[in-house]
Amino acid sequence: MGSKNMLADSASWYCAIVLLSLILLVSIRESSIPKDEDVSTSVRGRSRLHDRPCDEIYVVGEGETLHTISDKCGDPFIVDRNPHIHDPDDVFPGLVIKIISTNTNTKNNLMKT
Structure with a gap:
C-alpha cells in the first residue's frame, strides 16, 4: 500500500510541474514579442x-x-x-x-x- 501512495504522489508532482510549465510557457510567449497590431496602436495613438x-x-x-x-x-x-x-x-x-x-x-x- 505504501508504494501506491508513493506512485500517486509522484504522479501528482509530475502533473503539477507540467501544468506550471505550460502556464509559464504561454505567459512568456504572449508577452515576449508585441504583435503588429499592438505596435500600430501605440504608434497611431x-x-x-x-x-x-x-x-x-x-x-x-x-x-x-x-x-x-x-x-x-x-x-x-x-x-x-x-x-x-x-x-x-x-x-x-x-x-x-x-x-x-x-x-x-x-x-x-x-x-x-
Missing part, C-alpha cells in the same frame, strides 16, 4: 481606440473618458453601474468598468447603411 468592441466588461484605454466611452458604447449610466468609481473625472487606463449598451445599432451596422 487614439485612432485604434474607437475600433474596440464594447463588451460587458470594459477596460479603459489611454485617452478615454467616461463620456467618450458612454457615447461609443451607448451606456449613459456607467457611473451608476460602477460603484467603485467615486469621481467620474478620475478615470485611468486599465480601469475595469461594467457596460450595458442601450444601442441596438453598432458602429458596424451604421457603416453598412
Whole structure:
C-alpha cells in the first residue's frame, strides 16, 4: 500500500510541474514579442481606440473618458453601474468598468447603411 501512495504522489508532482510549465510557457510567449497590431496602436495613438468592441466588461484605454466611452458604447449610466468609481473625472487606463449598451445599432451596422 505504501508504494501506491508513493506512485500517486509522484504522479501528482509530475502533473503539477507540467501544468506550471505550460502556464509559464504561454505567459512568456504572449508577452515576449508585441504583435503588429499592438505596435500600430501605440504608434497611431487614439485612432485604434474607437475600433474596440464594447463588451460587458470594459477596460479603459489611454485617452478615454467616461463620456467618450458612454457615447461609443451607448451606456449613459456607467457611473451608476460602477460603484467603485467615486469621481467620474478620475478615470485611468486599465480601469475595469461594467457596460450595458442601450444601442441596438453598432458602429458596424451604421457603416453598412
